Amino acid sequence: MTQESIRTDGAKLALYLQGPEWDGVPAATIGDFSCKTPEAGLHALHQAIERVRSAGIDRIIGPMSGDTWHSYRFVSESDGSAPFLMEPTNKSHDPDVFKGAGFAPISSYFSARVPLAQTASSSLAASDAFTVEPWDGTDPEGLFRQVYHLSVEAFAQNAFYKPISESDFLAMYMPVVPMLKRELIFFARRTDGSLAGFLFGIPNYAEGPKPKAAILKTYASLERGAGRHLASHFHQSALDLGFDTAIHALIHDDNQSAERSSVEGGTVFRRYALYGLRLDG
Known part of the structure; x- marks a missing residue:
């Protein structure tokens, strides 16, 4: 799985140009995302978006490390309890950074205790x-x-x-x-x-x-x-x-x-x- 890395002052991400299809259209994915500040994260996302555009791809999914076999999804709501084994984790501001770059939710999930x-x-x-x-x-x-x-x-x-x-x-x-x-x-x-x-x-x-x-x-x-x-x-x-x-x-x-x-x-x-x-x- 080929990936490109984008690092800026205070943020980093991995870009996968050969991601899965989204509604039948080939998509790139952005994974391994982290940022110290929302501003730094937004700057890195804009760079990734321009790289995807230059590759002739018009769909981006994130966060996703290339495919759904690997890490994907942001925590969007939580009761504050500790993460469980192999659960995705992120900073609370990360979803808003993606929204600020124009991303919108396309799929939702939950975990429950029984x-x-x-x-x-x-x-x-x-x-x-x-x-x-x-x-x-x-x-x-x-x-x-x-x-x-x-x-x-x-x-x-x-x-x-x-x-x-x-x-x-x-x-x-x-x-x-x-x-x-x-x-x-x-x-x-x-x-x-x-x-x-x-x-x-x-x-x-x-x-x-x-x-x-x-x-x-x-x-x-x-x-x-x-x-x-x-x-x-x-x-x-x-x-x-x-x-x-x-x-x-x-x-x-x-x-x-x-x-x-x-x-x-x-x-x-x-x-x-x-x-x-x-x-x-």
């Missing part, structure tokens, strides 16, 4: 279409290869989707292997053994070595109902392990998971926004 004693008390009837099983703790590279291939298929129709190679995916996720807890990772398999869905959870080690929250980081399914069953198994296992809270992380507002989180008693504690700028408008 009391496990409440949500884990409800169980689902077994499905005839698939069974859910935890990861056995072996062959972590094989685990992430399975996750990669199902993710590519499940997420291909998502907005701002851009393919990534298996090797790049493994390079991103293999470093987290020492933090994995096999009881928080689940697969849904059809009767023929093929993969119907997965759920990747992880303790919130940002709290310290003995966290009380478990993060439902990512899940995807290709079979109707598999997502609900995977989440149910995750909640019950997290409770059995001694966690008291589940964090439903970084859910798109329009995703079916958003409604499910609310039904399960989720309380939103953080909101996020992704911004876009059309240069042809």
Whole structure:
């Protein structure tokens, strides 16, 4: 993934000219953004915008480090609680700097807390279409290869989707292997053994070595109902392990998971926004 760096007195960012499509139009992205003052940040953004314009591109998405596989989104609202593991962070003025450069929100997300004693008390009837099983703790590279291939298929129709190679995916996720807890990772398999869905959870080690929250980081399914069953198994296992809270992380507002989180008693504690700028408008 090719990037260009822009540094000014008091600000820096990375520019990716080959970003994903936005409404069917190729876009550049701006990521790794930081600024000491709004004025410095605005100056850097203006430089990036002119570079994108000179490259003949008329869409910019940010913050996004090239694609949605990497870091993207700004925190837009918060209850002030500490960031959880792998959560995007930014200074409070960063969204206003992007707005000052002409960017507007194009997608919104949230994270919610769920009391496990409440949500884990409800169980689902077994499905005839698939069974859910935890990861056995072996062959972590094989685990992430399975996750990669199902993710590519499940997420291909998502907005701002851009393919990534298996090797790049493994390079991103293999470093987290020492933090994995096999009881928080689940697969849904059809009767023929093929993969119907997965759920990747992880303790919130940002709290310290003995966290009380478990993060439902990512899940995807290709079979109707598999997502609900995977989440149910995750909640019950997290409770059995001694966690008291589940964090439903970084859910798109329009995703079916958003409604499910609310039904399960989720309380939103953080909101996020992704911004876009059309240069042809």
